Amino acid sequence: MSPASGVIHDLGYQRYTGPRLGRGYAFRTLYGHSLRxxxxxxxxxxxxxxxxSIIGLIAIVGIVCTAIEAQTGEAVMTGPQFVDNMATLTILLVAAIAPELTSRDQQTRVLGLYLARPVxxxxxxxxxxxxxxxxxxxxxxGPLALMFAGAAxxxxxGASGxxxxxxxxxxxLAHAATQALVLGTISLLVASLIRRRAIAAAAVVAVFLVGLPAVGVADELSGSQGTNELVSMVSPPTALSYLGTWLYADGEWEFSTxxxxxxxxxxxxxxxxxxxVCAALLVARYRKVPA
Known part of the structure; x- marks a missing residue:
């Protein structure tokens, strides 16, 4: 019986000797991917x-406000009011974004690839x-900057204007940051709990709309001032609107409107x-999501 023979092929595999960019680079890359x-x-x-389409509608409102102010010399709405008036469109936008960033990875089971070291x-x-x-x-x-340019x-x-x-x-811009923080954290938390993107998007919208009837009922039945502001806490967009009124009303601790x-x-x-709380719950959620 002839002895077994074989051939060893040198395929040229080598160890990686380049720079290891580390955890910070991986985070920035994932952040950029999320933004894209x-x-x-x-x-x-x-x-x-x-x-x-949603972004275009928000931009069109900003363009119209700028054009009207350029023609009449009077502002249609302030910056914080613009942010509040765009709340519904912003909710629809984040309802489309959040499932794409969370539900898709769980549904396609690629989360383990992201969670490989050093991420x-x-x-x-x-x-x-x-x-x-x-x-x-x-x-x-973007629209806020356009409105500023038109007003300026x-x-x-002169300089005072x-x-x-x-x-x-x-x-x-400050009010937009506050709204983005609140709507973004809540939406991602809700979407991270559901694998189906369509259901996750519906759930995000439902979370923001479910509190509106309570605010409406309180508005009709309230017999004391301040009740609506407390009830608005069940509806984050409404609470943000009231918060903006206070923050930009000359810093008064209690402002009547x-x-x-x-x-x-x-x-x-x-x-x-x-x-x-929402940010902490989102982090805790991903500590338990199976990779």
Whole structure:
């Protein structure tokens, strides 16, 4: 019987000797991927239609407001008011973004690829969250910047008019950041619990709409000032609207507007706690999601 013979082929495999970019680079890459996914970049036309339709509508409102102010010399709405009026469109946008960033990875079972070293589960959750928040803020910041440019160029008060427009822009951007933080963290938390993207999107919208009837009933039945502001805490977009009224009403601790009294400190604490709790729950969720 002849002895077994074989041939060893040198395929040229070598160990990786280049730089290891580490955890920070992986986080930044995942953050950039989240931002690109939010805008549908690098994907087909179907992935862009809905999101960019919403972005286009928000931009059109900003353009119309700018055009009207340029013609009349009077602002249609302030920066914070613009953010509040765009809340419904922003909710629809984040309802499309959040499932793409969370449900898709769980449904296709590729989460384990992201969680390979050096990316940790906390990094994954925070990168998705910051990407969503940045995307929402940019969508609102664009029209706000356009409105500022229109106000600055069309004002007849000189430097003081430009300064007032700058203050309004800063307030609008700050309020947009607050709205992006609240809507983004809540949406990602809800979407991370559901694998089916369509169901996750519906659940996100439902979470924000379920509290509106309670606010409406309180508005009709309230016999004391301030009741609506407390009830609004079951509806984050409504609470954010009241919070914006207080924050940008000359810093008054209690500001009357029509039949309402905005209790700013309570709403501010509520908003900060809501953001912190939702972010913590999102991180805890991804510590238990099977890879």
């Amino acid at each position: 996914t939010a805008f549908g970049l690098g994907r087909g036309v179907k992935a862009k239609i809905f999101s960019w 940790r589960r906390t990094d994954y959750a925070l990168a998705r969250m910051t990407g969503t928040i940045t995307a929402l803020w940019l969508v609102l910041a 160029l069309s004002n007849d008060k 430009i300064g007032d427009a700058g203050v309004d822009l800063a307030e609008g 029509g039949d309402h009294v905005v209790h700013g400190p309570w709403l501010l604490v509520y908003t900060l706690v809501l953001i912190a």
